[in-house]
Amino acid sequence: MQRPLVFNLAIFLLLLGWSLLPGVLRGWAMLPLWIACTALVFTGSFEAARLRRRVWLDQYLLAASPWHRVLRGGSVMIAWHLLIGALLSLFMLIKLQSLAVALWVVLALGLPLIAWLLRSLSGRLQKHVLPQARPALVRRFTVPLAVCVLTALYLVVTLSLGQPDVRGLNWDSAVTQHLQQSSSQFAPLRFLERLYMMLELTLQWALQNALGGTERNGGLAVVGWSLLLLSGSAFIWAYVRLMVGVDALFSQRRGASLQELS
Amino acid sequence: MKAGAMKNGSIRRVALLFMAAVAVCAVLLALNVGYRLLSKQLADNRVFAVLVDDQRLLLDGKTLDAFNADLQRLGISHQASLEQQMNAWVDQWLDDTFVLALDAVPGYMDWYYSMPGSYTRLYYAISGDLDAALRERLESHLLVQSGFEQRLADFDRALTRQLHGILGEQGQALRQALVQRYSDRQVELAEPKIDARQVIDVNAALDRAFGASAGDIQRWQISSQASVVAGVGSFALLARHAILPRLMRLGSVQAARQVIAGFAARLAPRMAGAVTIGGSAAAVAAPTGPSALVAGGIAFATAAGTIVITDFALLKAEEAVMREDQERQLHDELVVFRESTRDQLQAQLQAAFGPAGESYRRGVGGIEDETRAKRQFHILDQWRFWDA
Numbered sequence: 224m225q226r227p228l229v230f231n232l233a234i235f236l237l238l239l240g241w242s243l244l245p246g247v248l249r250g251w252a253m254l255p256l257w258i259a260c261t262a263l264v265f266t267g268s269f270e271a272a273r274l275r276r277r278v279w280l281d282q283y284l285l286a287a288s289p290w291h292r293v294l295r296g297g298s299v300m301i302a303w304h305l306l307i308g309a310l311l312s313l314f315m316l317i318k319l320q321s322l323a324v325a326l327w328v329v330l331a332l333g334l335p336l337i338a339w340l341l342r343s344l345s346g347r348l349q350k351h352v353l354p355q356a357r358p359a360l361v362r363r364f365t366v367p368l369a370v371c372v373l374t375a376l377y378l379v380v381t382l383s384l385g386q387p388d389v390r391g392l393n394w395d396s397a398v399t400q401h402l403q404q405s406s407s408q409f410a411p412l413r414f415l416e417r418l419y420m421m422l423e424l425t426l427q428w429a430l431q432n433a434l435g436g437t438e439r440n441g442g443l444a445v446v447g448w449s450l451l452l453l454s455g456s457a458f459i460w461a462y463v464r465l466m467v468g469v470d471a472l473f474s475q476r477r478g479a480s481l482q483e484l485s
Numbered sequence: 486m487k488a489g490a491m492k493n494g495s496i497r498r499v500a501l502l503f504m505a506a507v508a509v510c511a512v513l514l515a516l517n518v519g520y521r522l523l524s525k526q527l528a529d530n531r532v533f534a535v536l537v538d539d540q541r542l543l544l545d546g547k548t549l550d551a552f553n554a555d556l557q558r559l560g561i562s563h564q565a566s567l568e569q570q571m572n573a574w575v576d577q578w579l580d581d582t583f584v585l586a587l588d589a590v591p592g593y594m595d596w597y598y599s600m601p602g603s604y605t606r607l608y609y610a611i612s613g614d615l616d617a618a619l620r621e622r623l624e625s626h627l628l629v630q631s632g633f634e635q636r637l638a639d640f641d642r643a644l645t646r647q648l649h650g651i652l653g654e655q656g657q658a659l660r661q662a663l664v665q666r667y668s669d670r671q672v673e674l675a676e677p678k679i680d681a682r683q684v685i686d687v688n689a690a691l692d693r694a695f696g697a698s699a700g701d702i703q704r705w706q707i708s709s710q711a712s713v714v715a716g717v718g719s720f721a722l723l724a725r726h727a728i729l730p731r732l733m734r735l736g737s738v739q740a741a742r743q744v745i746a747g748f749a750a751r752l753a754p755r756m757a758g759a760v761t762i763g764g765s766a767a768a769v770a771a772p773t774g775p776s777a778l779v780a781g782g783i784a785f786a787t788a789a790g791t792i793v794i795t796d797f798a799l800l801k802a803e804e805a806v807m808r809e810d811q812e813r814q815l816h817d818e819l820v821v822f823r824e825s826t827r828d829q830l831q832a833q834l835q836a837a838f839g840p841a842g843e844s845y846r847r848g849v850g851g852i853e854d855e856t857r858a859k860r861q862f863h864i865l866d867q868w869r870f871w872d873a
Contacts, residue, residue: 254509262505305508313512411513411520472498 260312263468538660589631694848
């Protein structure tokens with residue numbers, strides 16, 4: 224249990240270090256980091272998907288049916304989860320580039336939280352769950368719990384951070400005035416980065432302008448809060464998936480050696 | 486067994502990394518293709534043909550915007566320099582014109598105090614219309630013979646010629662500057678085939694703009710001639726109707742006139758006396774007959790001649806004192822008049838350049854509107870998505 228925590232810490236430091244790199248270097252270092260993050264997120268989510276599928280198949284198929292093998296999830300599932308993993312890590316990396324220090328602290332707090340959740344859940348489930356399914360199930364429970372706690376922290380911190388003042392501005396002029404230069408070298412990434420900045424600006428604008436008149440701006444509040452919750456939880460979810468993915472990778476290795484030994 | 490498991494595990498991890506790399510590359514590729522497609526769709530790949538200075542520049546949308554901005558900027562600065570140049574020209578023209586009259590003043594003075602001049606004045610003083618005669622002389626000397634009046638009459642034509650000259654030069658310079666600046670920023674097209682709707686005729690618009698502002702200046706010329714010189718119909722009449730009365734009212738001119746008029750007045754009773762003396766002498770010497778007339782005539786001529794010659798010497802001495810004064814005052818008055826005319830003319834020109842500049846901006850702004858109508862607007866450009 225200690226080794227994944229060390230690895231999680233290493234990955235966290237890697238991300239932090241990468242976000243502090245100067246522009247050009249960061250652009251080049253992004254690709255391997257993106258690949259690594261994709262692999263980790265994929266590991267966790269693929270494992271969870273396989274577990275889900277197996278439970279579902281066990282409900283309907285006979286134990287001896289060869290369909291277990293056919294339907295347990297193959298290339299389509301892999302491709303789908305790889306795509307999800309790549310997009311989530313991309314979103315996370317883009318957000319990490321311009322993350323406030325306070326949010327880095329939240330992410331750092333996530334490390335012991337995840338480790339503690341993994342350990343305590345594992346202890347709790349020991350007497351009730353089949354040993355071969357236990358680690359996967361522990362991780363399955365850890366992700367939503369950790370995401371809930373960290374998203375709540377994320378929201379509190381984000382809302383208490385300073386924002387550019389866009390009260391009373393049109394959305395249009397708010398975007399034109401406050402959209403910042405993007406630092407990426409690669410044009411599509413630059414575009415995405417700016418898209419993300421615009422998203423952030425939009426939600427800030429919606430929240431700030433929804434504060435004024437409650438009777439008029441109910442819609443704006445809905446837009447602002449849903450954008451805030453969606454982007455925040457997607458970011459935290461990707462991060463937690465990434466960290467849990469490390470655990471899954473180690474566990475699979477252990478499981479594989481266990482299987483081979485037995 | 487364990488070694489096999491380790492090997493299996495590491496193979497799986499390599500496979501995982503490989504798959505992740507493939508996935509990342511696929512996403513990156515898709516992003517790239519999507520970005521390319523999007524930017525191609527949204528970027529201004531339409532080519533505009535700009536007609537300027539007998540040339541056709543092929544510019545894309547972004548360059549066209551820059552071209553337009555340059556055109557506006559250069560156009561406004563040219564308009565400002567046009568105003569400056571015209572003001573300088575009017576200054577110079579006024580100086581040159583009044584120099585003609587000023588140079589004629591000593592000549593007039595020479596005549597005034599010459600023998601023929603003096604006798605002419607004496608003649609008119611006695612015959613009674615001294616004022617009109619002096620006025621006529623002054624006009625003929627200072628205004629007509631010097632060419633001053635002719636030059637004033639030519640003001641309109643000279644101004645128009647100058648204005649068109651400067652406008653032509655400036656238009657040419659503006660066009661050349663634009664062509665020079667943008668000829669190497671053109672789009673390379675294998676087969677330049679431009680839609681007629683994508684053609685922007687800067688030449689025509691510039692001609693319109695310059696023409697409109699020239700028209701404003703000319704309208705001003707027509708309307709201002711009355712106001713510049715307060716009530717005289719045309720600039721040509723300025724000299725006759727405004728300068729001459731002022732010169733005639735001058736103190737020293739009047740004083741000089743008074744001297745000769747006074748002389749004539751003093752002369753009159755003595756001349757009358759001479760006439761009576763001649764008459765009575767004739768009456769005494771010969772009561773009747775034609776010889777009496779002859780004798781009387783001789784007596785009159787002698788008397789009148791003596792009076793005229795002695796008193797005239799006195800008159801010349803009196804007048805000589807005044808000559809310098811009169812010359813100086815004439816000169817000063819002309820200079821004062823020149824300056825007041827300059828002020829009025831400059832103020833009027835200033836007022837005329839207001840609408841002229843406005844017309845010009847409208848004309849050049851027409852290109853902007855025309856371009857804007859032909860250009861597409863991109864919201865993402867507005868948010869600086871594609872550049873920077």
